[in-house]
Amino acid sequence: MDLTIPPGVEAFLNKAGWVGAEIEPLAGDASFRRYFRIRRSAGNAMLMHAPPPNEDPEPFLRAAKWLDANGMRAPHILAEDAEQGFVLLEDFGEVRMREYLDAWPQDEDEVYRNAIDALLQLRKLPAGPFTGYTLAEYQREARLFIEWYVPTQALYVDGRGWTAAWEEVLSNLLPRQRPGVTVLRDYHAENIMLLNGLDRQGLLDFQDALNGHAAYDLVSLLQDARRDVSPELEARMLDYYLQQSGEGEEFLADYARLGAQRNAKIVGIFVRLWKRDGKPRYLEYIPRVWALLERDLAHPSLAPVAAWFDANIPAELRAAMGGAYAA
DSSP states (O other): OOOOOOTTHHHHHHHTTOTTOEEEEEOOOSSSOEEEEEEETTEEEEEEEOOTTTOOSHHHHHHHHHHHHTTOOOOOEEEEETTTTEEEEEOOOSOBHHHHHHHOGGGHHHHHHHHHHHHHHHHTSOOOSSOBOOHHHHHHHHHHIIIIIHHHTTOOOOHHHHHHHHHHHHHTTGGGGSSOEEEOSOOSTTSEEEOSSTTOEEEOOOTTOEEEOTHHHHHHHHSOSSSOOOHHHHHHHHHHHHHHHOOOHHHHHHHHHHHHHHHHHHHHHHHHHHHTTOOGGGGGGHHHHHHHHHHHHTSGGGHHHHHHHHHHSOHHHHHTTSOOOOO
16 A cells, blocks of 8 residues: 655645644555545544546546535535645545445345435436436447457457447447436445445445436446345345336346446456556456356347357356456
């Protein structure tokens, strides 16, 4: 973990009224962003450093302010200096959904239902001030699989067929995501904080928000790349969502479509984090993501993409759920 304090932090904190506060570096994520807990006797805050040119805090600020203004529990913005990449945030504490459920697995259904309630609340809101999730964006993300995973396995694949298969699958989905709901895009157990009880959940990591399909964040939550969600729990939570939303079989088909697209993208991203960014620890998640991808491909709505996998990815690699890696 990088323990260095970025230049300009103390001047930013002094200007924000946090003179003399203690600065504690925290573990980072898959991006160039870094986080610090800011401590003083009157209370704590979180400092996000998203330095240009690799990062831009403006999308985070826009999403946080919109979520906060619409009754969603994003952290309050205490101070900001987008030019230097500094944002001082409300501190949500240390009780994260992932670690809480590791310690108290008997509360799993309640915690996941509450996380779904937040998505149900979000879908009732008008679409936010964000770009729409287009077919071009879905395709760009899906290509990460053949751009990063495929070369590591020395495979020759049909790139045009990959694009054509996804166009056939996703074109059926696009009419049902208009005008769209705000999609946080990384809504899972490591980005949800529990605030003074299981029914109050704080949102993190939403700077990439777009307007898209309501099933996307549900997939992100229930097909979690970093935490095992049993098929039985996934089924119970899907039933709960359908009961509360009034959705039906077509929504489940879209859930499978977006699950396959997201999981293919994630395999590509995790390989990229290894090869390009020197973060091999993400490879350990690939077998889980690959297994989720296979489950999604079994849905009839994914037939064109499933046929592409059958023709292009050797059975022995698929059986090994992603193949072997040498970091």
